[in-house]
Amino acid sequence: MQSNYHPASIEKQAQQHWNDSGAFTASETSDKPKYYCLSMFPYPSGKLHMGHVRNYTIGDVLSRYHRMKGYNVMQPMGWDAFGLPAENAAQAHNVPPAAWTYDNINYMRRQLQSLGLGIDWSREVTTCTPEYYRWEQWLFTRLFEKGIIYKKTSSVNWDPEDQTVLANEQVIDGRGWRSGALVEKRDIPMYFFRITQYADELLQDLDTLSGWPEQVKTMQANWIGKSFGVRFAFEYSTEGGTESLSPASGRELGERAVADTLSSSPSPACGGGKKEKLWVYTTRADTIMGVTFVAIAAEHPLATLAAANNPALAAFIEDCKHGGTAEADMATMEKKGMDTGLKVTHPITCEQVPVWVGNYVLMGYGDGAVMAVPAHDERDFGFAKKYDLPIKVVIRSEERGARSEHPLDPQSSILNPESAFVDYGVCINSGKYDGLDYDQAVDAIAADLTAKDLGEKKVQFRLRDWGISRQRYWGCPIPIIHCATCGDVPVPDDQLPVVLPEDVVPDGTGSPLAKMPQFYETTCPKCGAAARRETDTMDTFVESSWYYARYTSPDCTTGLVDERAKHWLPVDQYIGGIEHAILHLLYARFFQKLMRDVGVFGEGATQNLDEPFKNLITQGMVIAPTFYRIEANGKKLWINPAEVDVKNDERGRPVGATLRADGLPVIIGGTEKMSKSKNNGVDPQAIIDEYGADTARLFMMFAAPPEQSLEWSDAGVEGSFRFLKRVWKATHDHVEQGVVAAYRKGELSSAAKAMRLQLHQTIQKVNDDIGRRKTFNTAIAANMELLNALGKYNDPTPSGRAVVQETLEAIALMLNPIVPHTCQALWSALRPGSDMLDQCFPDADQSALVQDEIELMIQINGKLRGSLTVAKDATRENIEQAALAHEAVVKQLAGATPTKIIVVPNRLINIVA
């Protein structure tokens, strides 16, 4: 064994050995229980970043731990290879996205391999290859035929200068990121996945995911947003103009045709005559008597109607079309509105209520119109204040006589309301509903609306259908052919895949495929006439929604997956960034259900295949300090931490920083997510080259638990490297002393017994930390403590050395999932001729854990005053007596009699005086 720790040669040798032995090739024929461990696959952006290293190290630690626990482990890897960055890079470097992407993949694969991950590379999938996306297209055609995929128009960000559709990310302060032109909303036809049809199942099945973090389930449940409310209509008479409300202007309404949103029917409700209906949805029907206006979206057909003879309104509606489509922008922008001049009839009071257009009303949610109750809704309140609309209070706080702190509550003595009273309470100023609580009022009002045929209780979801059409080149072609006579025809199986040409360099204007007759000119599969192929591609979220299934059958040419899917699915452990908590994870869950229902997994194979991911870890970000200088033009010049020296004061506090190149000061910024824009990224490759992959892995696992953000620290990396050197040296020094024989029971000194007690306590803790808690940082800390204790334990006798051997072997085994190269070598030294790949993870020796005495803390009035060592089986009386006789207790009590003594077994005694 070499006396010094040389990671470069150790790691090369270990990786060679793992490759040669095919150690990580997963087989379906093993008789061990399966463990499918999946990390979110990377986008091939160029090179690995620290977030990847963290993600894949967590996956590898769990894979190797379970392998050592007797599982048949499958850990695959692949590439989420379609996407926008490839098109941007293509434009910047004049190289086709395909070539750029494949180059990146080849470079990043080598980087991943140098991390020593136990990956089955024979299962690698790349989403931009026809072998992969062929099955995505196949599934698309099946879903299209089932009606799960449908077409409707939807709003996109339109850059009028570049004549192209922009992603939300490409819209900055309402302008196109390249052109700087004001972005407009534009309605175009798109294909949608009917995810709302699965809303209830997606919500309910969250309860079955006991291995998911609560926060992720909460976020998904809120995203799906099931609400119980009332959908009802305000009526109004039309004096001409309804004929302009053709169904076509009801685009965006999705399932409900405009005829339903603005339906005509004779109504007996408030006066006779032919009436139109303006539908709204509310979860607060109990406040219906407080409605003082109705707000509709700018795109609402009624707004279009009202604007026909109203140029000011038309201009306002036009103005609402500027700005991006992102919900965060919509929700944070200034609330603006304009009176349409139209009045509608309140369905209960029959009063006339004004209709306003509000820029905050979303056309894509519900009916695109809302009832406004300024007294009891914050947004309506602000709007009413701004435009001086009436505020009618119809709810007071529930407890009679209780003094509310809200000025809008009649029971309050406070005046000048500055916010709405949004709590639930009891109806007032509401005629026959006075005195009813929320549930009673909603029941009564819904019943009255139903009787008038003007509404009913309704369950509504916040979740919207998933639009997947993208007017981009570098994506999976949508397998549809447009025929003048046959309509939208799905591409037949024998014509799949629709291959994306790979030699295209997009120019940033419009969609390249739409300019390529050789791509879009085709014939209709049904009638044979000349037809046009769809030139939109799919949202790249589609590829990442089913890749986990393809890993089970990566080479299958007869279907999306074959029978191997049933062996491996569901994924036992999924690991990825918290930023995917909603969209990706919801889409993947949706796809699992789609594939199940299409029969991808075979007939009668639905058991256990409702959900794709049994256990989930959402890892935090990798963050690092930032440094910058203010340039002459006032802009910040960000400087990489690697080029900066930080000065600390005598207590270690940073007091300043200088640029190494010129020795002049730089400004210390905040600690933020590693990014190109802040130039605070640390290249994993540099760390691997300098310290080895194991040091990088160890630091990543030690610096923070997986779910928290992880702060990069060069000194911390040094510390991890130091620890590996200490383990190496301890093993080396021991092995150099020669072979040891096993000790016999009963011959151990008390120091040796204490050493073994700590060893087996550590083994127990590490099993719990890795297996149950997934807190690798505390597992590593426990091993550090153990090594520190071993350094102090110095027993050169044969039995003493046997305990050292036992401890060093256990340390190598326990650290193996985290630093596998080093432990592979340590094991060879400790057990010549034996292979770490064949070893099991250690279990604690229960007999070593037996203790005769325990230490109890003594508190007086909850304050720590001393401690007491008692026999393990001491009675409560014995403990109390011993505590009362304790020197510190006698002194503190000063003769007083305790009123109460609390004894918490194995922990403490609290004497209350």
Add this chain to the structure above:
RNA sequence: GCCGGGGUGAUGGAACUGGUAGACGUGCCGGACUCAAAAUCCGGUGCCUGAAAGGGCGUGGGGGUUCGAUUCCCCCCCCCGGCACCA
């Protein structure tokens, strides 16, 4: 704006079910080794007070429940993630 998460020494973090706050690492201080430095090893290190023993304070801020609160409840501040076309 809405949804979710976080805030503990100089610093990354630990304290798992309400029971010893600060494990382990980093930094810093002191010592050993060295001509010297680096590396390595040993000791110390929450703050205030005290010669010491000890005492007081202390988990973003304010309040509450409890014998006992970093942990549970209410209000507030700040930071981060997501918001449907970044992945």
